Every structure is written in structure tokens, then in C-alpha cells.
Amino acid sequence: EKLFHNRDHSDVQMLNSHQAKVITDKHTAELFLSRYGFIKPVNWEEIQFEDSDASFNDDFLGDLKDTIQEGSSVHRSRDANLDDDRDDRNSLTESQAFISALKEFQRVSGLPATGVFDEATKEAMNKPRCGVPDNEIDLDTPENSTASDTENSTNDTFSQPDSITASNDTSRNSTDLYDPIFNITSPSSSHDINTDGQMVNISVNTHQSEAVRR
Amino acid sequence: RKRHLATIVSKSRRKRDLSETGYMAFSKRVLKWRLIGEGYSSQLSIEDQRYIFRMAFRMWSEVSPLDFVEDTRSPLEEIDIRLGFGTGRHLGCNQRFDGTGQEFAHAWFLGDIHFDDDEHFTAPNAGSGISLLKVAVHEIGHVLGLPHIYRSGSIMQPSYLPQDSGFEMDWMDRKAIQHLYGGCKGRFNTAFDWIRKEKTPYGEVVIRFNTYFMRDGWYWLYENRNNRTRYGDPVALQVGWRGIPMDGVDAYVHVWSRKRDAIYFFKGAHFWRYDNENDQAYRQDPEGHRYPKLISEGFPGVVSPIDTAFYDRRDSRIYFFRNTLVYAFNVEANSLARGFPKNIRDVFPPVVSRDHPDGNIDAAYFSYTHNAIFLLKGTRFWQVVGSRDRWRRPFLPRNGLLPHKEVDQHWFDICNVHPTALKL
Secondary structure, three states, X not given: OOOOOOOOOHHHHHHOOOEOOOOOOHXXXXXXXXXXXXXXXXXXXXXXXOOOOHHHHHHXXXXXXXXXXXXXXXXXXXXXXXXXXXXXXXXXXXXXXXXXXXXXXXXXXXXXXXXXXXXXXXXXXXXOEEOOOOOOOXXXXXXXXXXXXXXXXXXXXXXXXXXOOOEEEHHHOXXXXXXXXXXXXXXXXXXXXXXXXXXXXXXXXXXXXXXXOO | OHHHHHHHHHHHOOOOEEOOOXXXXXXXXXXXXXXXXXXXXXXXXXXXXXXXXXXXXXXXHOOOOOEEEEOOOOOHHHOOEEEEEEOOOOOOOOOOXXXXXXXXXXXXXXXXXXXXXXXXXXXXXXXXXXEHHHHHHHHHHHHOOOOOOOOOOOOOOOEOOOOOOOOOOOHHHHHHHXXXXXXXXXXXXXXXXXXXXXXXOOOOEEEEEEEEEEXXXXXXXXXXXXXXXXXXXXXXXXXXXXXXXXXXXXEEEEEEOOOOEEEEEEEOOEEEEEEOOOOEEOOEOOOOOEOOEEHHHHOOOOOOOOOEEEEEOOOOEEEEEEOOEEEXXXXXXXXXXXXXOEEHHHHOOEOOOOOXXXXXXXXXXXXXXXXXXXXXXXXXXXXXXXXHHHHHOOOOOOOOEOOOEEXXXXXXXXXXXXXXXXXX
């Protein structure tokens, strides 16, 4: 139980002494890749239980994971003949598994997928991150997603004005993006879209919008 | 201990179901959360921690049909999402934290979220350390069923990216969570474009407008350009629209012609006139009229309460809707137009015979963005045939209603938040 002596907890801060293991070499990298699901441990699928009680799974598998991550991390097919060619096959599969896992990590981290444990990869591995494994990697990775312009493409479905000017709307306590600017004094509207009196002449201003803050 | 826990949990908590994506999702819409007493952080005050988590849950609520409520009283097994801080081996969790650096938090299927208190968590916009808000939003995303998404800009990226300013859910994250829980649906009291005149530094008069949706006592500003509501909405009505009924209105009407420019709100048997300059309802307008006024006084011949109303600049009439009747009010003559009230089908005939709202409209909304009139009812809307439609297809009836569409497929992410999260 931590004891608070100083009101600002400064004495407790001093107590925080342990640091996460920094990833510096291939072995710690392999541990990282195993821990976050880039390398599947031995017969992973075989030992998952069928029943739906996930917490039980996790408790049991959690312990097992620890041991597995420390031990061998080699893929095995269910009907491989385990005895006679275990050693040479293992060493070959092991480095292959490591390289392909490393490539996968590099790919999803936006790094060149070289399979080489270089400085950039080391730096990426040492970033603060979520402890949930990545084995449910979402295929929605940068290469096959045009997300950055999806929003605009969605805009295409609307007859959108070209641009917008933000203004300070203090009465709403926010500086917002606003919809098109009507310039009722400029007759040469480039966007005269109606004639039946229901609308006004709309000319569209070309200012760009400002970043929006909540 | 495990078996006991399993029996408790299985008995009292509704099982999660696998949505078609194969990811687990809650099957109820209001979820309880709690920051566990023995899991407080030693770095932030308890109030800060709870405020940040309330904000994090609200951010998910703003883009999904889920509501989150902090529950500090119910028995623990009734809490859907439990949050706590710890270092090393913590809170009975089987995954030890690794100290400062690398793993800063994790979340488990049953809704437990643990934060590594060896990390330097800071309040939003602190500019240093790891934003607790950002990490909380990420971990809650896991609990709600989202995996890691390696896409720049996604809140579900596994690595922490320092954020120089506030972060928000981008389009794809919104679609991901809505893929699990569906879009935000619901009835609106009214929808309108609020128009204001302002002077530019060059003395030029420009007109601005914003689109607003109102539902009960709160409202959203809708950014048509970005196909979403303003970040941080909904907001309580009394915050942004002073002087009108706080529990919502029936209609918003903007009478705008060469001679008139007046905005009215309607509720029950009364109406208010809104003062754009001072951004509040008039008590007494420049013509000396006191508000609220009876609708029967201001609009003789129109009965109340009304369902909704809108002003049609083409014929300078206000169309009031009530049940299956439409009252067209001639503003210049200050009287009902001849022949009204009429049945709504006669005034707004269906283009496809059986596809018609048949009265009891929620909102009649003229959108400057789409240059069209929309009649909203429930989760659907009908667009009124415009002049351009009739130019292309002359056979279309005047003021005909085109086949209905879904509101949430046209105006996105207009989502409720739990009332307790409204005042953040």
C-alpha cells in the first residue's frame, strides 16, 4: 500500500523505480513480437478451449502464454511428424517465423517491410503502446484503405459548396466550421443555383476552413 | 476463485453476443462504468480521473447509439466496465504491467480496463506525458469490441501518438463502432438552418448559416461539409438558445422576404420571436409585441399545438402541420390561404402512391445546403420535389414527396448522450 506523505505525492513519485525492458536485440524483439501476437506460439490453436468463458480462457492461457512466450515460438502443423526432423526444421522455421513476424510488424507500423531488425523498427517497438495483442489485426491498414479521403469522397454525395469560412461564434462558445458564406452584395455569384425565389443568390467564398477545437 | 467468479458473472451479466463481424459487442444500450476504489491513480486527483473517463465515454456516446453512465453504488458485478490503475502485478490481473515505458494500459473482454500507473498520465491538452483521455478512449474501444486498427488518425492505433491538440473520432472509427452497434436513430422536434447577417472587416454584409437539429432539451450543430455533428455536441438547449422552452420546441420558422426577417419558435399554444442580434428570445420585440404570444393571436386560423412548420419563400406562406392537416398561412395577408386547411396528401402528394408519411410530421426542414425541403417523421424523411426536379421531370406533381430515405443515412452521427454526461 502506497503511503502519501506529501500532499503533492512527490515522495511517491520517487518510489517508481521499475522500467519496462527496453527492446535492444533480437531476443527481446522476439519476446515483443510474441507478446503482441505477431508470432503465434506452439500449437496455439490446439490449446484454446472451446467453452465460451473468455475470462477462464484468459486466466489459464495467460499463465500458459507466459511460459510459451519464454519458450519456443515455432509454428507446427497439426499432423507434422514431430520426432524425426524436429531440430533442423525448427531452426529454419524459427528464423523464418521471426522474419515474417518482423515484416508484419514493420508493415503495420508504416515502416519498410525489410524483415531486418533495424533502428527504426527498434524505436517503433519501444513506443508506449496498448497491452492488448495485435493478433486481431484489422485489415484496414494504410495500404488498402483510402480513409484519408473517404470523408471527402462521402461529401461527393452531396452538392457541397466548395469551401467554407470559419468565424467566431461566441454565442455558441465555439469557433466552428460554417456552411457557405452568402455574399448578397456581389452580383457575380459563381454559384447561382436557383431562380424560383425560394433561395438566395449564393456565391461561395474560397477561404479555407480553420482547424476545429471541441 | 475462478469458478466462483464465473458463476457470479454468468448469472448476473447479460452475455455478450458475437456480432456478424466476429468481434464481441454488448447487447444492451446503456452501460454502467466505475473507476474502482482501490484502483485510483496516484498522479491525478480522483475528480480529474473521473472527469476524464466521463469525457472518454461521452466521446464514444457521441458517435454511437450507446449511452454510458457512471455507477458508484450498484454491486460490482452489475457494472459493465470497470476501470482501475495499478503497477506491476495489479488488481488480480494476470498480465503484469512492465513499469514505465511500453505497455501503458490494457483491456479485457469482460470490460475491465487497467492503466499502468508507472506511466506519466496527464490531463487532456497538458502537452506532455501520456494523455489519459486518449488512452481511455482507446481502451474503451477495445471493451466495446474494436480491435487495433493500424491506420494513421485512428484512435485504435496500438502505439501512442502524442497529440498536439484535442483528438476526435475520425470517420472510419465512427463507422467501425457503428458497424458493431448500428447508427444513431431517433425522432427530431425540429431541424433548421439558422441564418445571420454579419459585416466583414471590409464592411461587406455577408450571410452565414448553420444547420441545427433539436431533440427534446438538447441540440446539435450539423456540419454539412464534414457530414457529422460538431465535436462535443449535443449541448443543452438553454446553453445555446436562451429564452425558449428548455425541454424543446415544436417548430422553428424563419419568415424571410424583402420586407420581413423574423424568426419564431413554436411550442404548445405559444410562440416566441428570436432576437438574432442578442442571441436570445425577445421579451418585447421592436414592434412592441410581447412574447410568448398565443399562436391563435399571431396566426389567426391556425390551431395549436402544431406538429411542425416551415416558411416557403416561393409563395411567402408558412405551412403549419398538425396531424393529417396542413394550414397554409399567408403572411402578407395575415390570414389562412384560401381553401386551407387541407389534407397533407393534397398539399404534398406522394410521387410513389404508398410512400407517404400521412401526417404527424416531426419536422419540416428547408435546407440551404441541399436547396430542398424535407419532411421528417420518425427515422425517415421525404424530400419535396423542387423546381429543378420538375424541370427535368415535368410529370412530377408540385410539392410532391419523393420516396422516403433514412435520416441517419443522410445526416450522420446525430447521437444522444446520457443525460448525466450532457453537462461536461
